[in-house]
Amino acid sequence: MSATRTVTVGSSQGLHARPAKLFVEAAQNTGAQVTIAKGDKSVNAASILGVMSLGVDKGDEVTITAAGDGAEAALDTLETFLKTDHDEA
């Protein structure tokens, strides 16, 4: 089974630098196969380079898709992550 969700990114640096690293770690920790897409480009969410190459900025809409057991739970975790601001100072 697979599930899909569209989320607006809340981090003020988007998914660059530290937030990108944290997102990839979070995606890896869910244990599910996750992809993240912006526009028509879709990448493996476990790939920091893939995620950085999307050039996601604050306020962008991204679509996350998860497959495998616990897909919904994985998307719950990642949706919360994406909506939160992870930047300090």
Place this chain on the structure above:
Amino acid sequence: MSAAAQSAMKGTGIGRGVAVGPVARMSPPPLPPPAEPSLLTHEQESQRVTEAIAAVTADLTTRGQTAGGQAQEVLDAQVMMAQDPTVQEAVETLLAQGQTGEYAVHTAFAEMAETLQALGGYLGERAADLHDVAARVVAALRGDPPPGVPDPGHPFVLVAQDLAPADTALLDLDKVLALVTIEGGPTSHTAILARGKGITAVVGVAEASRLADGDEVIVDAANSTIVVSPTQEQRAEAAARVQARAAAQAAPLTDGALADGTPVPLLANLGTPESAAEAVQLGAEGVGLFRTEFLFLSSESAPSVEAQRKAYQELLEAFPGKKVVVRALDAGADKPLPFLNDAEEENPALGLRGLRALLTNEEVLRDQLSALAQAQEVTSADLWVMAPMVSTVEETETFAKFAHQHGLKTAGVMVEVPSSALLAEQILKTADFASIGTNDLTQYTMAADRLLGSVAGLQDPWHPAVLKLVREVGAAGTVTGKPVGVCGEAAADPLLAVVLVGLGVTSLSMAPAALADVRAELLRFTKDQARAIATAAVSASTAAEALQAAQHTATTLTNE
């Protein structure tokens, strides 16, 4: 400036330092491996690559653990890049076509770096990290030592294409006189490292690719230049500056003053109470800007009055009898706080930020002022409070009223918006003092986002348009008899600090590391001379001309 210096190599200077010494070049990245069919099987190549990546990630992890802190975080990110599934897929595809491991790794990483570079800005500069990872894996495949910092056995000026985090993390600072990079901008790792450790550096010097091992150079960060094969005279001049700077660092910690004895209190910009000790050690006469954001950034909601009181008390106790200016919470474009403003804004720099956000969430402001008043009761520091990003007289009146109601007797405003600079006289009739935030004042005067690299050229506090606004505020301070401070980065630039004082600024607040240089520069000029230098700068047409005019006038005055 001499003719020889004008023909020097140009880049972007980081800091104020100058250094003289022989060049040692970082070995250039290895030649790209040729596209030739592998003599091994696909499985064998695949195994070699896996082992090389494992060796490199182990090495980077160890370096990270040795370095700790911010460097470790950057190196951990490099480890993630080395293990990245997207690149590994690309490597596998090339190996399946019968390519060598060296070629596959080099090509796959280079393509990914190109993608990042095309995105520009921050991501573009991360491409250097990726090239470094690839060079390390290729070296491991070839059985070569990892590429890195040379060790000529004597102090040297390190010249590199750009420094990767793995290099900077373990740099032996006793041997490195200065850093010069061919690529890289003011946000590169080299620049960040140089600022953090106070190393003399000039970045983005395209012509530095011509430098060879052993070349004698003068690295002049203050003038953003590299002088190759300097004349005896130039060497002597640089050596004198190195010495003057060392003397300034070692000079007695006198209170800030001009040559004629006019006092110009030198204060510290601080972000946490823990940083107070270092500021006191470096001779700060008080605090000119205490940022309170650290208390709020990690929380979903505002911290309690009691938690805030403890932090403020710790700060005030470090400065008995001294002035401490605390800025009310400054949530803004670069540091949004969900409990103050969670609305999506098209232009957050022009949105509900600074005092505007506090006045729509009065309880946050009232709690903060209560906590400050309580801390004031039990300590002997002279506590001043100020409001961030004030743009009108009404805002000034409201903030001053709140502060006085809470028993805080000295309430001022930050001048960061041109409107409050132009209305400074009316504002200072209500406010007890003004403090100019030059970074934001420059951003709003030049209409150039200070976080945006593509318009960074406009973000220059030497711009005469910015200096004229500072002059307005200085004049208003003189007329009303109220103090006018500067707490932006401009105050940390020694010559610009003299200009600011010449424009009527009465105190300067800066990162503690900059205090010694500014203290020494102020002592060179009288009040009248500072005014003459300021007049020359304000009359210029461009930021570069303002700097030149100030330098020229300063040189003429000191040679008289």
